[in-house]
Amino acid sequence: MTTLLLIEQVLNGLQSGIMLFLMAAGLTLIFGVMGLINLAHGSLYMIGAFAAAAVAAATGSFLLALIASLVAAAAAGVVIEVGVIRRLYDRDHLDQVLATFALILILSEGTRWLFGSFPLYLDVPAALAGPVTLPGGIAYPAYRLVIILVGLVLAVGLFLLIGRTRIGIQIRAGEADREMIAALGVNISRLYTLVFALGAALAGLAGALVGAIQSVQVGMGEPVLxxxxxxxxxxxxxxxxxxxVGALLVGLTDTLGGVLLPLALSGIMDASSATTVGSALASMLIYVLMAVVLIFRPTGLYGTA
Amino acid sequence: MLRERTFNIVAFLALPLVASIALALDEPFIISLATRAAILALAAVGLNLALGLGGLVSLGHAVFFGLGGYAMGILASHAQSYVPLDLGFIVIEGTKSMPIIWLVAVVVSAATALLIGLLALRTAGVYFIMITLAFGQMFYYFTISWPAYGGEDGLSIYVRNDFPGLNTLDPIQFFGLVFAVLAAVLWVMGRIERSPFGLALGAARQNAVRVETVGLSPFRLRLVAFVISGAVTGLAGALFADLNRFVSPTMFSWQMSGEFIIFIVLGGIGRLYGPVVGACLFVLLEHLLSGISDFWLIYLGTVLLLVVLFARGGVIGALSKPDATHD
Known part of the structure; x- marks a missing residue:
């Protein structure tokens, strides 16, 4: 195991972590502000990827494709929120799980009906297709590096939006006490639609960005969800x-576990069974991580009960 | 409208009725569909104890379903290949006997449910939903990447396992066996619901603090419920594997866990026969809708969405009136 390979894997872990953050940020906002478990968030990720693939195929422009992913996912988010989700805020978690599970079925099959069962391909823009050489002589795909940067910029933007703007204040106030801010004259139902659309747009963008590395297909959203x-x-x-923090932890654990565990086990068993056992254990690693965190902190690292 | 109790009896007897008509018309496929419905109902009846009575929304009951399936798959595959399973400290002979397989499935599922319950019941609400989901995914990915028993491709068993005195390869005899198990489990569940334990469990769902004040431990009540619930779903898993003569990691998938919850809510949550009605309806819809369109899941999703949004008592609640109460 060379240091170069290790650094490359760390970068891969960062990249998958930062994309997970785009998904998780929307989910956690929607849960924090509206108290809603949204299983259909993965479908919004898929919608973003399909919109991007369709627009890229039609126009050839990657930038337009990204814009399309944002717009399509946000629009789908608004329709879903107004049509279905709005009725679920006062329901218990079981109803929310089921109704959004039903939405997954409808959205996945609807997409299959529109686009067919075969995966679509979204090409990485030509300018970013090659590798770049990082200091230290590591060649790393330019596109993945750009994804990391875009994700970081969005993360900073989101922190500023929530922490520094008027709309962010309203969102945080909505989390703390919805009756109070409604009484202060904030249109709470429009605020909810906005938060949902924001979360949806982030998920859609993540879908489009990742879709260029992997293939765009029905069901791509659920593993990420x-x-x-x-x-x-x-x-x-x-x-x-x-x-x-969670996204980076999960991204790094998942990526590094797959590489390091088989290697660590090869010290105590022969190479082929080390690979087998190592990859079997690595695939479970993040769930083990989650179970351990919940056992010691039942409301998560930064959660308040 | 029928009283709920009458409706339940009618709904319950619909299964053997359909199976006997199918037998008379010589339609073995319909019999196996009825068997499938009965097995899925059994799995959901298990979950219903935790979810309906205990209020524990487990999105990971596929763990037990899969464990039951793999208990059958592993034991039968060793019997089929005549190679005993050598664990180093103990050598286990494979078996083709259903009662032994059931026992193993129940014990393994119960033990796993005890472990998962001890950890997961420390959390509540959304966190409970998510941690049970995480345990499900753990098993799912483990079976996918563990090659010994077929990995992602699953494991085929060529001949259905034996039950003393029955020819299990005959569809109607296997259906009868499954239905008898379902009836027995429903009877036991009905007893549990009315027992002091069941009443305390229901009370812990409604108001845990009060239950604690009278000196009962909600944690222990829920843990026991979770273990029984897992064991029943595990038994269903063993039967399901025997029905298909095939096990694969999809038995562990989170969609499977989601479907169990769907059966319960479709039929009517907190009702003993809810999961039975829900599972039958689901299998029926699956069969009818998939004949109409390749995209039948859209219709299923729509039906489910409408039930969740507008029919809160499920199908039983919508189609029957409450039993007479003691006024």
């Missing part, structure tokens, strides 16, 4: 800071 849930549970539901 579950990872994003693991992230917000580790970080503490409702906390954006928790979502960032």
């Amino acid at each position: 579950i990872l994003a849930f693991v992230v917000i549970v580790i970080g503490g539901i409702g906390s954006i800071k928790g979502a960032l």
Whole structure:
């Protein structure tokens, strides 16, 4: 195991972590402000990716594709919030889980109906297709590096939005006491729609950005959704800071575990069974991480009960 | 409208009725569909003890379903290949006997439920939903990446396992066996619901503080409920694997856990026969809708959404009136 390979894996972990953050930030906002578990968040990720793939195929422009992913996911978010989600805020978690599970079925099959079962491909823009050489002589794909940067910029923007702007104040106030801010003249139902659309847009953008590395297909959202849930549970539901820490932890654990565990085990068993056992254990690692965090801190790292 | 109790009896007897009509018409596929409905109902009846009575929304009951399935798959595959399972300190012979397989499935599921429950019940609400989901995913990914028993491809068992005195390969006999198990479990669950334990469990769902004040431990009540619930779902898993003569990691998938919850809510949450009605309805819808359109899940999703949003008592609640109460 060379240091170069290790650094490359750390970068890969960062990249998947930062994309998870885009998903998890929306989920945790929606839960924190509206108290809603949204299983359909993965479908918004998928919608963003499909919109981007369709627009990229039609126009050839990656930038337009990204804009399309934001717009399509936000629009879908608004429609879903106004049509269905709004009726669920006062319901218990079971109803929310079920109704949003039903939304997954409808949205996934609807997408399959529109686009077919075959995966679409979204190409990385030509300018970013090659590798860049980092200090120390590491060649790393430029696109992945850009994704990390875009994610970091969005994370900073989100922190500023929540912490420094009027709308952010309203969002935080909505988390603390919805009757109070409604009494102060804030249109609470419009605020909820806005938060939902914001979360949806972030998920859609993440879908489009990741879609260029992987393939765009129906069902792509659910594995990411579950990872994003693991992230917000580790970080503490409702906390954006928790979502960032959790996302990086999960991204790094998942990526590094797959590489390091087989290697560590090869010290105590022969190479082929070390690979088998190592990869079997590595696939469970983030769930073990989550279970351990919950056992010691039942409300997550930054959660408040 | 029928009284709820009458409705339950009618709904319950619909399964053997459908199976006997299918037998008369020589439609083995319909019999196996009824068997499938009965097995899925059994799994959801197990979950209903934790979810309906105990208020524990477990999105990870597929763990027990899968464990039951793999208990059958592993034991039967060793019997089929005549190679005993060598764990180093103990050598286990495979078996094709259903009662032994059931026992193993129940014990393994109960033990796992005890472990998961001890950890997961420290949390509540959303965190409980998520930690049970995480345990489910743990098992799912483990079975996918563990190659010994087929990994992602799953494991086929060529001949259905044996039950003394029955020819289990005959669809109607296997259906009868499954239905008898379902009936027995429903009877036991009905007893549990009315027992002091069941009443205390229901009370802990409604107001845990009061239950604690009278000297009962909500944690222990929930843990016991979770273990029984896991054991029943594990038994259903063993039967399901025997029905298909196939086990695969999809038995552990979170969609499976989601479907169990769907059965319960579709039928009517907190009702003993709710999961039975829900599972039958689900299998029926699946069969009818998938014949109409390739995209039948859209319709299923819509039905489910409407039930959640507008029919809070589920199908039983919508189609029957409450039993007479003692005034």
